[in-house]
Amino acid sequence: MPQSTSLFSDIESNVVGTSAVVIYSPSGKKRQRFPEGVVEIYASEAEALAHADPVKGRYAAIASGPSRSSEGFRLFYLVRWLD
Numbered sequence: 702m703p704q705s706t707s708l709f710s711d712i713e714s715n716v717v718g719t720s721a722v723v724i725y726s727p728s729g730k731k732r733q734r735f736p737e738g739v740v741e742i743y744a745s746e747a748e749a750l751a752h753a754d755p756v757k758g759r760y761a762a763i764a765s766g767p768s769r770s771s772e773g774f775r776l777f778y779l780v781r782w783l784d
Contacts, residue, residue, distance in 0.1 A: 719765045719780060721749040727758035730782055737767045737775045750783055760784065 725739040726732065743749040746761070753761035761784055766777035 717765055717768050719763060721746045721783070722762055722764045722777065723749050723752050723759050724762050724764070724777070724779075725759055729758075730760060733779045734770075734776045735764070735779070737777060740764065740766070740777045746783055753784065755784070 720742045722743065723741045724735050725741075726735065741752070743752060746763070749761040753759050760782060762782050763780040764777040765780055767775040768778065770776045
């Protein structure tokens with residue numbers, strides 16, 4: 702039987718975490734998943750909000766990840782925006 706993979710059962714890690722992050726998204730808040738190269742993890746929601754700068758395309762959020770996608774990329778999945 703093939704091994705199932707999903708956001709909650711990534712075969713490369715034991716646990717996919719949920720974190721406060723700042724996402725660089727110059728096109729705004731339209732997407733639901735982001736490559737790990739545009740995501741910065743912070744210790745708390747307050748810290749992520751302090752580092753956000755919407756004018757420069759940097760938005761605070763809660764995201765799960767990173768998780769390996771079917772295309773082989775490591776992605777973060779949006780849980781909710783903080784602002």
